[in-house]
Amino acid sequence: MTARGTRQGLDAEDLDVEEALALVKDGNGTARPADGRSPAQREGGGHATSPSSPSPSPSSSTRTPETAHRADAAEHRHQETSWPEARKIAARAARSGAARLAPVSVTLGDALGLVLAAPLTALTDLPSFDTSAMDGWAVAGPGPWHVREEGVLAGSATPVSLADGEAVRIATGARIPPDTTAVLRSEHGRTDDNGRLHPTREMQHGQDIRPRGQECRSGDQLLRAGAVVTPAVLGLAAAAGYDTLAAVPRPRVEVLVLGDELLTEGRPHDGLIRDALGPMLPPWLRAMGAEVTAVRRLGDDAKALHKAITASGADLIVTTGGTASGPVDHVHPTLRRLDAELLVDGVKVRPGHPMLLARLKEDQHLVGLPGNPLAAVSGLLTLAEPLLRTLAARPAPEPYALPLRQSAHGHPHDTRLIPVVLRGDHAVPLHYNGPAMLRGIAAADALAVVPPGGARAGQEAELLDLPWATAGIDACFT
Numbered sequence: 183m184t185a186r187g188t189r190q191g192l193d194a195e196d197l198d199v200e201e202a203l204a205l206v207k208d209g210n211g212t213a214r215p216a217d218g219r220s221p222a223q224r225e226g227g228g229h230a231t232s233p234s235s236p237s238p239s240p241s242s243s244t245r246t247p248e249t250a251h252r253a254d255a256a257e258h259r260h261q262e263t264s265w266p267e268a269r270k271i272a273a274r275a276a277r278s279g280a281a282r283l284a285p286v287s288v289t290l291g292d293a294l295g296l297v298l299a300a301p302l303t304a305l306t307d308l309p310s311f312d313t314s315a316m317d318g319w320a321v322a323g324p325g326p327w328h329v330r331e332e333g334v335l336a337g338s339a340t341p342v343s344l345a346d347g348e349a350v351r352i353a354t355g356a357r358i359p360p361d362t363t364a365v366l367r368s369e370h371g372r373t374d375d376n377g378r379l380h381p382t383r384e385m386q387h388g389q390d391i392r393p394r395g396q397e398c399r400s401g402d403q404l405l406r407a408g409a410v411v412t413p414a415v416l417g418l419a420a421a422a423g424y425d426t427l428a429a430v431p432r433p434r435v436e437v438l439v440l441g442d443e444l445l446t447e448g449r450p451h452d453g454l455i456r457d458a459l460g461p462m463l464p465p466w467l468r469a470m471g472a473e474v475t476a477v478r479r480l481g482d483d484a485k486a487l488h489k490a491i492t493a494s495g496a497d498l499i500v501t502t503g504g505t506a507s508g509p510v511d512h513v514h515p516t517l518r519r520l521d522a523e524l525l526v527d528g529v530k531v532r533p534g535h536p537m538l539l540a541r542l543k544e545d546q547h548l549v550g551l552p553g554n555p556l557a558a559v560s561g562l563l564t565l566a567e568p569l570l571r572t573l574a575a576r577p578a579p580e581p582y583a584l585p586l587r588q589s590a591h592g593h594p595h596d597t598r599l600i601p602v603v604l605r606g607d608h609a610v611p612l613h614y615n616g617p618a619m620l621r622g623i624a625a626a627d628a629l630a631v632v633p634p635g636g637a638r639a640g641q642e643a644e645l646l647d648l649p650w651a652t653a654g655i656d657a658c659f660t
């Protein structure tokens with residue numbers, strides 16, 4: 183953890199002022215490591231591959247502590263990836279051949295939310311037999327009809343064929359007797375004193391009969407590969423004869439929560455705080471289509487982190503905290519030790535700019551989320567979401583934008599993500615959107631993407647939906 187922790191009491195505007203002042207002082211807006219050196223320089227040895235080559239530093243003879251600060255900060259800023267590019271890199275990382283997940287066969291009960299790995303092809307005609315669309319009588323020829331005494335055809339009863347002038351009671355969904363010409367609804371028939379059935383309105387040939395194969399023939403493609411399995415898809419698959427589906431499995435994610443200061447119960451005390459990310463991330467990751475295989479609390483222990491990463495068989499490891507350059511921020515040095523390839527090392531986004539994405543193996547990635555809780559949300563949506571979505575073969579959501587009800591302060595150089603509620607056709611920015619705060623996001627419907635420089639009232643801002651805001655809490659946490 184770092185010693186930077188006094189911002190919690192400030193609201194969004196205070197933060198912007200504070201940040202702007204820091205930028206003026208600093209000259210480039212980069213949060214500087216405590217010792218003024220970039221993480222790459224501080225940690226030395228066994229280097230993880232950096233996403234872009236750093237610009238040359240001033241030579242040691244001209245390098246005063248102050249110029250070194252500026253040069254290193256500028257250098258690290260230079261390496262930071264733009265927010266849109268970071269999302270693209272994360273999606274691309276999951277597209278490489280080795281990262282792709284092999285399709286699995288899953289029961290219908292386990293398939294909700296997965297993506298079909300093969301087209302859904304009808305295993306039967308639907309309906310699979312001629313069936314009555316209404317409760318009434320199956321009739322043959324024009325009325326009046328003699329009604330057979332055999333009771334009501336319902337369920338799977340095997341019907342006997344009708345002779346011209348005959349009718350039989352029938353229930354919705356029952357098999358139509360051979361030679362039936364129409365179904366007369368119960369409310370459209372009248373029985374006379376001789377027990378003969380008369381239609382009370384004109385009938386069409388074939389009326390209220392659902393012919394076999396009306397919806398599909400066996401072998402017809404009902405849905406393409408890549409379709410998301412919704413409750414409706416489960417129903418269709420069952421109707422079409424499926425017990426299991428070929429689907430892309432959920433990517434397996436392991437969450438490693440770092441920080442010695444974290445409590446798992448009770449109230450904060452003695453400089454210790456509650457772990458907010460352990461409870462928040464697993465259901466959020468599940469809502470993004472992942473299977474969370476483990477949540478481990480490792481403290482600030484570099485050895486434990488190294489061991490947990492090397493022992494993990496997950497497709498994606500998500501770490502929380504330890505991404506910055508404090509004395510106990512172990513993520514960068516551990517990635518270097520593992521010879522991981524840093525695909526993204528810092529993103530031009532607030533909050534959350536120290537977030538990172540590394541490739542550990544051809545088929546295993548690591549997303550390092552910053553420890554500040556809203557910064558972690560930002561990292562989750564910027565890096566983990568595109569990666570998991572692509573691994574799970576889910577389609578990208580249609581981008582959408584709404585005008586902002588009030589102006590939103592921007593960062594001079596970075597994108598800002600701000601919790602908003604959606605009211606009518608506007609997005610209303612929420613307070614309590616500082617990096618260490620969850621109060622805004624907990625009340626939010628979406629995050630607004632505010633471009634560098636900010637957005638005026640009425641200006642459209644791209645919105646990132648929160649999975650529960652539109653789908654309802656039960657629908658998305660499958």
Ligand SMILES: Nc1nc2c(c(=O)[nH]1)N[C@H]1C(S)=C(S)[C@@H](COP(=O)(O)OP(=O)(O)OC[C@H]3O[C@@H](n4cnc5c(N)ncnc54)[C@H](O)[C@@H]3O)O[C@H]1N2
Pocket residue numbers: 183184186187212213214215216217439440441443444455456457458459460502503504505506507508511533534535536551552553554555557617
């Ligand atoms: N010298 C620098 N210091 C910091 C920089 C920087 O660039 N140079 N960046 C700042 C920014 S921005 C962020 S964001 C944080 C990111 O820090 P870390 O990822 O290293 O996270 P920690 O230092 O471990 O923790 C930061 C903060 O968050 C609290 N935290 C951590 N884990 C949890 C959790 N599971 N639940 C609730 N709160 C958590 C932790 O106690 C700290 O208060 O670094 C800045 N510093």
Ligand code: MOO
Pocket residue numbers: 531532533534535536552554556557617618
């Ligand atoms: O500003 Mo950090 O990026 O607090 O999240």
